[in-house]
Amino acid sequence: MVIRTLTPPALPVxxxxxxxxxxxxxxxxxxxxxxxxxxxxxxxxEKGFDLMTVDxxxxxxxxxxxxxxxxxxxxxxxxxxxxxxxxxxxxxxxxGLPANxxxxxxxxxxxxxxxxxxxxxxxxxxxxxxxxxRTTLVNNKAYVDGLMQVSEQLGGWIEQAQQxxxxxxxxxxxxxxxTLYARACDPVLEFLKASGLHSDQELVELVVRTCFEGxxxxxx
Amino acid sequence: MVIRTLTPPALPVxxxxxxxxxxxxxxxxxxxxxxxxxxxxxxxxEKGFDLMTVDxxxxxxxxxxxxxxxxxxxxxxxxxxxxxxxxxxxxxxxxGLPANxxxxxxxxxxxxxxxxxxxxxxxxxxxxxxxxxRTTLVNNKAYVDGLMQVSEQLGGWIEQAQQxxxxxxxxxxxxxxxTLYARACDPVLEFLKASGLHSDQELVELVVRTCFEGxxxxxx
DNA sequence: GTCTATAAAGAGATAGAC
DNA sequence: GTCTATCTCTTTATAGAC
Numbered sequence: 234m235v236i237r238t239l240t241p242p243a244l245p246v247x248x249x250x251x252x253x254x255x256x257x258x259x260x261x262x263x264x265x266x267x268x269x270x271x272x273x274x275x276x277x278x279e280k281g282f283d284l285m286t287v288d289x290x291x292x293x294x295x296x297x298x299x300x301x302x303x304x305x306x307x308x309x310x311x312x313x314x315x316x317x318x319x320x321x322x323x324x325x326x327x328x329g330l331p332a333n334x335x336x337x338x339x340x341x342x343x344x345x346x347x348x349x350x351x352x353x354x355x356x357x358x359x360x361x362x363x364x365x366x367r368t369t370l371v372n373n374k375a376y377v378d379g380l381m382q383v384s385e386q387l388g389g390w391i392e393q394a395q396q397x398x399x400x401x402x403x404x405x406x407x408x409x410x411x412t413l414y415a416r417a418c419d420p421v422l423e424f425l426k427a428s429g430l431h432s433d434q435e436l437v438e439l440v441v442r443t444c445f446e447g448x449x450x451x452x453x
Numbered sequence: 454m455v456i457r458t459l460t461p462p463a464l465p466v467x468x469x470x471x472x473x474x475x476x477x478x479x480x481x482x483x484x485x486x487x488x489x490x491x492x493x494x495x496x497x498x499e500k501g502f503d504l505m506t507v508d509x510x511x512x513x514x515x516x517x518x519x520x521x522x523x524x525x526x527x528x529x530x531x532x533x534x535x536x537x538x539x540x541x542x543x544x545x546x547x548x549g550l551p552a553n554x555x556x557x558x559x560x561x562x563x564x565x566x567x568x569x570x571x572x573x574x575x576x577x578x579x580x581x582x583x584x585x586x587r588t589t590l591v592n593n594k595a596y597v598d599g600l601m602q603v604s605e606q607l608g609g610w611i612e613q614a615q616q617x618x619x620x621x622x623x624x625x626x627x628x629x630x631x632t633l634y635a636r637a638c639d640p641v642l643e644f645l646k647a648s649g650l651h652s653d654q655e656l657v658e659l660v661v662r663t664c665f666e667g668x669x670x671x672x673x
Numbered sequence: 674g675t676c677t678a679t680a681a682a683g684a685g686a687t688a689g690a691c
Numbered sequence: 692g693t694c695t696a697t698c699t700c701t702t703t704a705t706a707g708a709c
Contacts, residue, residue, distance in 0.1 A: 279582070280582050281580055281582045283580065284580070284582050284583060358581075358582075360501055360503065360504070360580070361501070361578075361640060361643065362499070362500050362501045362504050362578075363504060398670050399670060400668055400669060400670055401666070401667075401668060401669060401670045401671065402670065404659065404662070404668065405645075405650065405651075405659070407645065407648060407650070408641070408645055408659055408660075408663065409668055411640075411641045411644045412641055412663055412668060415639065415640050418640065419635065420581060420631075420638065421631045421632055421635050423581065424631045425627065425631055428627060430625065430627070431625075439624065439625070439628055440628075442624070443628065443629075443632055443667070444668060445667050445668050446621070446667040446669055447621075447665050447667030447668075447669075448620055448621060448624065448629055448632060448665050449557075449619065449621060449666055449667075450619060450622065451672070452671070
């Protein structure tokens, strides 16, 4: 599809930990930064970018705000780091999927994973409109590369599923991809969760069904 | 369904203009306030609540910021007024639909209308997380009542469509309703529009199809 | 009701000591 | 690298004249 410019990738996932010889100091720094990014991730999921303050991040990590700025140069870069982390988790999840499953099932598994992440309060939510944030993101190579790799993987499955007849082949592949991505921030999840009528698991299955089968009655 | 506590309403739409005898001054005030709300509506669609500033609203209307606060007590109330306006337009649209159409087609028409509003840059977007804004909205009787009436109308059509076999009757009606509402802020529209591959009309039809028919291939 | 001018508070970012 | 204290700017909201 459009996004993939090369051949389908073998999905080598970058190791989360650096090589062998790391000094104790460097290790502590990595641990500290991971704690920061984790806090940012949680706060972004809870409040969104605009309502999250750097003071809150510092308080949650338990360090001074000025110390944060020694690690990350701006609030936007904090958010970008959280997005890099999420994309990395997505890559790890994809890498752990059974390689011999049907493409359609791979796609459904990915959608389920994204929705479970949202329900667990671990899916960062960024505003669509903030342009300085967008600039920071598109300039972040780790984020762009990671997202591209995920998109290439999903795009390959989409094309395969359209060829094997399990996905509607009259839909543009890009529409399918975006429709799947949109499940990561689907407001239906939180609204329906607020109704208290369904468990998280039921919710995920219901939304997966509406996404793939639609609202119409199936012809029998 | 859950939302409807009374019998299906006859959908009397409140007239936009007050009765007959209005003083010239009151008329001018109404016109001015309508200009304000219209500007807020546009800015909310373009930037979202958090990035919209009251100064921008004042500049767009062409009056001083302090004058705005003579009409509306807070930024949240400005946004609420814009939402009331949109709900009113939705009610007017619903009232203008042919009464004898199939319930499923009524629902599709409503979804199309919401998406066209978004593509036209006239659908205000509010953050899910802002609690002071939520408080202002739920305390706004015009907004709550209007939204309730729209929901009752749609809910009635959903139940009818499930009974006549055109909507999947194994899906909770509330899930269907929220899934339709979610089309009003569907990020797929803007992302796919940015690709430049489709006209607005094609885009709307594609998303309506994925919403009702799903991504799966239909059994032939 | 509209204006100019300003208050008041919040939040991103930094200075400088240790 | 971490801290306390502070700067600076933006933004909401208001005071007070007309």
